Structure formats: C-alpha cells, structure tokens
Amino acid sequence: MERSAKQGIRAVAAEAGVSTASVSRALNNPDSVSAPLRARIARAVETVGYIPHAPARELSSRRSRTLGAIVPTIDNTMFARGIASLQKYLSSVGYMLFLTTSGYDLDAELEQARNLVSRGVDGLVLRGDCHHDGLRKMLADYSVPFINVGIYRPDRPYPCVGTDNEAAAHRAALHVIELGHRRIGIVSALQRNNDRASARVAGFRRAMAEHGIKMPPQWHVEVPYTLDDAREAARYLLGLKDRPTAVVCGNDVIAYGVLLEAERSGFSVPDDLSVVGFDDLDWSRHLRPSLTTIHVPTGDTWQRAGEYLVRHLAGEQTIMHHEVDYSLIVRESTASPTRSSK
Amino acid sequence: MERSAKQGIRAVAAEAGVSTASVSRALNNPDSVSAPLRARIARAVETVGYIPHAPARELSSRRSRTLGAIVPTIDNTMFARGIASLQKYLSSVGYMLFLTTSGYDLDAELEQARNLVSRGVDGLVLRGDCHHDGLRKMLADYSVPFINVGIYRPDRPYPCVGTDNEAAAHRAALHVIELGHRRIGIVSALQRNNDRASARVAGFRRAMAEHGIKMPPQWHVEVPYTLDDAREAARYLLGLKDRPTAVVCGNDVIAYGVLLEAERSGFSVPDDLSVVGFDDLDWSRHLRPSLTTIHVPTGDTWQRAGEYLVRHLAGEQTIMHHEVDYSLIVRESTASPTRSSK
DNA sequence: GGATTTCTTGTAAACGGTTACATACTAGGC
DNA sequence: GCCTAGTATGTAACCGTTTACAAGAAATCC
Known part of the structure; x- marks a missing residue:
C-alpha cells in the first residue's frame, strides 16, 4: 500500500504484513504472539533496521x-x-x-x-x-x-x-583509642548539607566521650574534598605547639592529604602520627605507608x-x-x- | 469546564484561560507571546506546579x-x-x-x-x-x-x-632522550581497540627511531588500566638482568604503578630510574617523587x-x-x- | 476609510508508540 | 453439530506536547 509509513513500527508492520499492535506485542511481550508471527516480525524488524523510539514508547506506556x-x-x-x-x-x-x-x-x-x-x-x-x-x-x-x-x-x-556512618566512625576512633592514643584530632569533610560527614563526626565524638577523652576544639578541622585542602589542614594541625598523636579523617582523600603533608613536614607516619581514613579507595593499599581505613563496599x-x-x-x-x-x-x-x- | 485535564499543559492552559498552543509558545519562545499573556501563563504554571513532560515534547518536536x-x-x-x-x-x-x-x-x-x-x-x-x-x-x-x-x-x-597523542608521546620520549637516556622502555596501555594507546606507542617509537635508539622487544609491556597491573609490569621490567634506565608510560596511572613498585623494590626514582607519565592527573604533583608527565586539559x-x-x-x-x-x-x-x- | 500588512492567539493534526476493546478463529465439551 | 471458552490478531483511541495553518485584531499605508 502506498500510504504505509516509511519508518517506525508502522514500517515494520507493513513489511511483516501485520498490525502495529502485533509488532508491539511481539517486541514487548513475545509470549502473547504465535511463534510463526513472532519469527516473521523479527525478520521484518531486521530488514527495516527498526530501532524503537523510546520517548514515544514512554509517552504511551508511562514507563521509561x-x-x-x-x-x-x-x-x-x-x-x-x-x-x-x-x-x-x-x-x-x-x-x-x-x-x-x-x-x-x-x-x-x-x-x-x-x-x-x-x-x-x-x-x-x-x-x-x-x-x-x-x-x-x-x-x-x-x-x-x-x-x-x-x-x-x-x-x-x-x-x-x-x-551506618556513625557506628563506622566510632569504630575508627576506637581503633586509635585502643592503640593507646589520647591526643586525637579529626579532619572531617564539610558538614554543611552533608549528613554523612556529620554522622562520622558524631561517631568519633561518641567514642571520645565514652572514653572520657577531651579534645581541644582546634583539633577539629573541616575541609572540602581535595588533596590540597587536606594538606593545608594537616599543615595547620601539625604546626600547632600542642598537637595530636593521631588523626581520624572523614574520608580517604583527606587522609591522603594528611599523610602526604606529614611526610613532607618531616613527621613519620605512624611513628609520629597515626592516621585513619574512611572509604578504602584504591590508593589506600598502594600508598606507603598504606592507610588504615574503614572499608565500605x-x-x-x-x-x-x-x-x-x-x-x-x-x-x-x-x-x-x-x-x-x-x-x-x-x-x-x-x-x-x-x-x-x- | 469539567472536561479540562487535571495535569499537563492543558491544566496550565485552563488555569490561564488560554489555549495549549499559547502555553507552549510562552514556554519555548517567550517573545512570540504578548507580555500580559506571558505573565498570566507564568502565574498559571506556578499555581499548577507544572513540569513539562520531556518525552512528549520530544515526540512532537523531534529534539530531546x-x-x-x-x-x-x-x-x-x-x-x-x-x-x-x-x-x-x-x-x-x-x-x-x-x-x-x-x-x-x-x-x-x-x-x-x-x-x-x-x-x-x-x-x-x-x-x-x-x-x-x-x-x-x-x-x-x-x-x-x-x-x-x-x-x-x-x-x-x-x-x-x-x-595529538602521537606528537605528545613523541615529546615525552624526547624528554628522556635529551636527558641522555638510551636504555628506554615503555609500559603502554592495551593497544587493542584503543587508538590513543597505539598513537602514543607510535610517537614513542618515532622518537626512538629518529635518534637511532634500538629497544629490545621485552622492554615494551602492555597493561590494563590498574595500579596492580602496572606494578606487575614494573616488577617484570626491573627484574630483567638487562633493564632500562628510563620508562615512558602510556598514562599516569601506569606511571604511578611503576613509581610505587620501583620504590618498593629498592630502586630510587629518578636516580636509578626515570619515569614519565601521560595525562597529568591530580596525584602526579602530590606524589613523592612528583611525576614528570604530559599535561592534557x-x-x-x-x-x-x-x-x-x-x-x-x-x-x-x-x-x-x-x-x-x-x-x-x-x-x-x-x-x-x-x-x-x- | 478601505485595503494590506503585521501581530497575537486559537484550532487541530501530527509525533510513534501502547493497549483496551472488538473480532475472527480454534478447540473442547456434551 | 452447536455452544462456550480461549487464543490470536486487528482497530483505533490515547499519551502530552509542538506547530502548521487559520482567523481575528491592530497597525500601517495610501
């Protein structure tokens, strides 16, 4: 027939000599169509080179x-x-x-x-x-x-x-506490609009409180998610007259920054400073020293x-x-x- | 009117007391509609909380x-x-x-x-x-x-x-050649289905040829894109009785692997081995030693x-x-x- | 002031699928 | 052999927009 469409499902239907409904069914719900028809339609799809038009499909089916x-x-x-x-x-x-x-x-x-x-x-x-x-x-x-x-x-x-970020951060803090640290700082990610960062800080604080450890406020630094910012935070922390012996970090990238900066400033990790990360990214096991961290799948x-x-x-x-x-x-x-x- | 749609552009049209065409125009081509109408429609959009349906829009406009x-x-x-x-x-x-x-x-x-x-x-x-x-x-x-x-x-x-990956790799090779290296190896990414990797290898080889430098075939290793694979390649290369004094790498991640493994095996970079990367990822400038590499924006x-x-x-x-x-x-x-x- | 142009808005036909409903046919049941 | 139930396919309405075309109003020209 001359008026049949040149493309789309109608072209396939014309090629196979069936209705568009059958083509649609054969494609979306193969079982609802007889085997021979299904085969004929499959062949037609092939010859026409039909690629369904997702937006149209969505418009009528309400599913994308x-x-x-x-x-x-x-x-x-x-x-x-x-x-x-x-x-x-x-x-x-x-x-x-x-x-x-x-x-x-x-x-x-x-x-x-x-x-x-x-x-x-x-x-x-x-x-x-x-x-x-x-x-x-x-x-x-x-x-x-x-x-x-x-x-x-x-x-x-x-x-x-x-x-459970709170519990995991608690675990991380507990680790350094159990190692004997009492002078513990934290470099967290920015807590604003970031409940994960906040939860981690909370878990850390709970562990500290449970062991009766007080932390001077300047030992808590917040940084954006970049190596440079983390290094700057570490520089600040290590530059304090009264500095921590362990730092718990809000994530691995921050920990990398602390690690790099500590080494750069002549501090040895872990001898002078213990560092704990969070996330266990690829680099954590490759770095030297490799990073103690919380693994999250x-x-x-x-x-x-x-x-x-x-x-x-x-x-x-x-x-x-x-x-x-x-x-x-x-x-x-x-x-x-x-x-x-x- | 009772039959007016509850949602979509028709709801907006009904709310503003205009046709759907006007709403569509006001939204897609504001200038084509008079200012007062535009304002009335904007208000209607607001009250109805209208969010256009992209698939429908695409179906009729053929643009997504x-x-x-x-x-x-x-x-x-x-x-x-x-x-x-x-x-x-x-x-x-x-x-x-x-x-x-x-x-x-x-x-x-x-x-x-x-x-x-x-x-x-x-x-x-x-x-x-x-x-x-x-x-x-x-x-x-x-x-x-x-x-x-x-x-x-x-x-x-x-x-x-x-x-131009070929030219850039040529430049990288030239760098180590100009430093005086003659024993140069290359750890490239897998060349199969990767024209960038091939082009880099080609550039490297051209530089070598231009300076009449021969390279034993075992000094060319191909690795997938992971730190572990790169480290293994480095281990192999550094374990050879006859080993290169410089390695040009197909990308920075490979270079990191070589760097880490060299250090791990007791080789000093750059004293015992020079390493060049490609891409200039973040880590390149943070690493110690920091990585000489090709910067690509x-x-x-x-x-x-x-x-x-x-x-x-x-x-x-x-x-x-x-x-x-x-x-x-x-x-x-x-x-x-x-x-x-x- | 009437004809012509320009601007604004409305009407309705696509766009390319899905699917409710109708229809023709097949197979059983008795 | 007729009625019923079930299966396979077709018909056509609809999904929510855009846009060609038509129509009416306003502005411009002579």
Whole structure:
C-alpha cells in the first residue's frame, strides 16, 4: 500500500504484513504472539533496521526504564565507582541512567530532580538524607520513587541503603583509642548539607566521650574534598605547639592529604602520627605507608540501590532499609603512640 | 469546564484561560507571546506546579536536548573528570547527558549507541576513532551527529577534539632522550581497540627511531588500566638482568604503578630510574617523587566536544577538527642517567 | 476609510508508540 | 453439530506536547 509509513513500527508492520499492535506485542511481550508471527516480525524488524523510539514508547506506556541519580560530584573516585556499579547493573536489566550533579547545593539538587522528573525517570537515586524541603513533596506529587544511598537510617520512612556512618566512625576512633592514643584530632569533610560527614563526626565524638577523652576544639578541622585542602589542614594541625598523636579523617582523600603533608613536614607516619581514613579507595593499599581505613563496599551499595528501585518498580516486595557492612582495615598508618611521644 | 485535564499543559492552559498552543509558545519562545499573556501563563504554571513532560515534547518536536556519551569506563579519574566537565557545560545550556560505558568492547559500544539513539539523543560523544564498522552507518541512518573526543585526526571526515597523542608521546620520549637516556622502555596501555594507546606507542617509537635508539622487544609491556597491573609490569621490567634506565608510560596511572613498585623494590626514582607519565592527573604533583608527565586539559577537551555538538545542533558554523594543546610538565621523576649507571 | 500588512492567539493534526476493546478463529465439551 | 471458552490478531483511541495553518485584531499605508 502506498500510504504505509516509511519508518517506525508502522514500517515494520507493513513489511511483516501485520498490525502495529502485533509488532508491539511481539517486541514487548513475545509470549502473547504465535511463534510463526513472532519469527516473521523479527525478520521484518531486521530488514527495516527498526530501532524503537523510546520517548514515544514512554509517552504511551508511562514507563521509561530510566533511573536518575544525583551525586554531589562525579569527580571523586568514590562516587565514580558507585555510579559505575549502578550503571553496570542497570544496563544489565535494560535500564538506563541519567546522571546529574548538585555540587553539595540543595537548591541545585532540587532543580536537577525537577529536571529528571521532567525527563520522565521512573525512579531516583539520591545521596544521603539531607535534601531540600520541597524535594520529597515534589517526588510524592509525581509519584516518583527514590532511595537514599550511602546512609543507614532505619528510623526514616524513606528507603535507604548504606552503612551506618556513625557506628563506622566510632569504630575508627576506637581503633586509635585502643592503640593507646589520647591526643586525637579529626579532619572531617564539610558538614554543611552533608549528613554523612556529620554522622562520622558524631561517631568519633561518641567514642571520645565514652572514653572520657577531651579534645581541644582546634583539633577539629573541616575541609572540602581535595588533596590540597587536606594538606593545608594537616599543615595547620601539625604546626600547632600542642598537637595530636593521631588523626581520624572523614574520608580517604583527606587522609591522603594528611599523610602526604606529614611526610613532607618531616613527621613519620605512624611513628609520629597515626592516621585513619574512611572509604578504602584504591590508593589506600598502594600508598606507603598504606592507610588504615574503614572499608565500605561502595559498588555493592549503589548496585543495591538500583536493585531496590527496579524491584520496587516491578511491584515486587522489597526491604526498605538495607544496612551495608563496613569493616576496619588495619594497615601501616596506625600504631601505638608510645613509640615516640607519650 | 469539567472536561479540562487535571495535569499537563492543558491544566496550565485552563488555569490561564488560554489555549495549549499559547502555553507552549510562552514556554519555548517567550517573545512570540504578548507580555500580559506571558505573565498570566507564568502565574498559571506556578499555581499548577507544572513540569513539562520531556518525552512528549520530544515526540512532537523531534529534539530531546539530550546528548549521549560512551566511555570505556567511568571508574577512571581521567574519564570522570572529562565527563564532569561535559556534564557541567551541558547542564548550563539546558542539555542533559546520557552516560554509558563500553568496557573497551566495540560491540558493546555499538549496542550502547543503538540504545542511545533509541533513547532519542540529539548527538553522541565518542571516545577515540576506533569504533565498530556499523556504528557510523547507524548514526548516519538516523542522522545523529557525533564527535570523537581525545584524539586529533584532521585527516578524517568526522569531527574530533583532542590532543595529538602521537606528537605528545613523541615529546615525552624526547624528554628522556635529551636527558641522555638510551636504555628506554615503555609500559603502554592495551593497544587493542584503543587508538590513543597505539598513537602514543607510535610517537614513542618515532622518537626512538629518529635518534637511532634500538629497544629490545621485552622492554615494551602492555597493561590494563590498574595500579596492580602496572606494578606487575614494573616488577617484570626491573627484574630483567638487562633493564632500562628510563620508562615512558602510556598514562599516569601506569606511571604511578611503576613509581610505587620501583620504590618498593629498592630502586630510587629518578636516580636509578626515570619515569614519565601521560595525562597529568591530580596525584602526579602530590606524589613523592612528583611525576614528570604530559599535561592534557581533559576538562576543556570534553567541554569543547559538548560545545561542538550543541552549536552544530543549533545550526551554527563549527570547526570540525579541534586540536587541544598538550605540554610537558617536568617534575621530580626524571633526571639524567649519568647520576647512576652509564 | 478601505485595503494590506503585521501581530497575537486559537484550532487541530501530527509525533510513534501502547493497549483496551472488538473480532475472527480454534478447540473442547456434551 | 452447536455452544462456550480461549487464543490470536486487528482497530483505533490515547499519551502530552509542538506547530502548521487559520482567523481575528491592530497597525500601517495610501
């Protein structure tokens, strides 16, 4: 027939001599179509070189098989690794990922979320539990499911998957306390709009309090997420007349900075200073001295977040709060303080 | 009126008492609508809490304001940085990015490209110039523009933006040659399906040939992109009875591995071994010894790729082949070989 | 002041799929 | 052999926008 469309599903239908409905069925729900028809349609798809038009499909089915993720920054090994895992998993189940960054700005995060909802994502992966007030309302209005990743807060009515940062930081602090340190400082990430950073500081403080250890306020420094900033913080800390013998760091990158700067300033790690990190990035075991740190299975965590949403969207039963284990990895950067000062 | 829609552009139209066409115009082309109407519609958008439905918009306008990018892996500082820049730029001009990974597999890349086309991307950012035969044909069939990033090949009829890897590697080799080295090895990335890696090897070989330097074949090792593999390669190279006094590396991560392993094996860098990297990642200047390497403005490069596509899609005049400058950064990891062996 | 142009807004037909519903056919049951 | 239930396929409405075209109003020209 002359009027048949040149492309799209109608072209396939014309080629196979069937209706568009059958083509659609053969593609989306193969069992609902007889074997011979299915084969004929498959052949037609091949000859026409048909690639389905996702937006059209979404418009009529109200499902995009696309998830959105908003991370503070992608330029950070840990997020990169998490996103990579999430993406790999999603790809394996036929989903795609829209990735955006907020730069630790809550307004920007809301803006991005709006953008993603506009884009028609089926679900959203968010970082932590610290969001703009309007965010959850907006997601509820448009009934877009979401999950907070990287934290474990079973007390919240929202799904999450991650480690208990407070407990893990407590463990890290306990490690240096048990080694005999009493003069302990902390270099944390910026706590503003970052519940993970805050939780870690809280865990650290709890450990200190439980052992009756007082810490001078100047031993707590907050830094952005870069090696340079961490080095500067270390320079400050090590330059104090009254300085700590151990430093617990909010993450591994900060710990690297402290390590590098200590060595640069002539301090030996761990003899003069013990350093503990958090995250266990690749470099931690390669560095010399290698870094004692809290291992967090980042890849797993993000993949689980994806699994949760995919299952939820498929209508399956899911558990809302999933705790991911952490573990303390003791390496060369921590030792008893008795070796040097007492 | 009772029959007016509860949501979508029709709700806004009803609220403002205008037609959907006017709402659409007010949103997409504000100038085409009178000021008072524009204001009334803006108010209606606000009260209704309207978020446009991108797939529907795309279906009718044939434009998605979305680009796709396919990288070998995101779990790699350099790509992460590039993607971050691209993403930031796109976001600033109202575009979004679909990010997928191919794992250095050409078939997977084609598959991902098909997926992205299906998703309706307006353009595609690809890595290098080594793709599946069917890829360019498919993109041509669906008239999806693309650009190769990270290479500079003005001889090709396809757009690209990046540095001349051959020339840059030549420069790196020249550096150690000029320092007086004659016993020079190379640890490159896997050349299979990686034209950048091959170009770098070629540049290195050209420099060697130009100076009449012969290299025993066992001094060329190829490794995947991980610290562990690079360390193993270094262990092998340094374990040879007849070993080089300088090693040129295919990228910084490989160089880090060589550096770490050399130190671990008791060799001093640069006294016993000079090491040159390529890319100038963050760690290069922080490491001790800091790494001599080729600096490549990765962020710029990727942003330019985005700019090219956005301009091209806007119908603006664009230059097809954009060369991005590299520069040799001399740091502590290279020195004249005379200090030790001669 | 009437004709012509320009500007503003509305009407309705796409865009490319999915899917509720209708229909034709097949196979059992008795 | 007729009725019923079930299966396979087709018909066409609909998803939420954009946009070509039409129409009405205002401005310009002579």
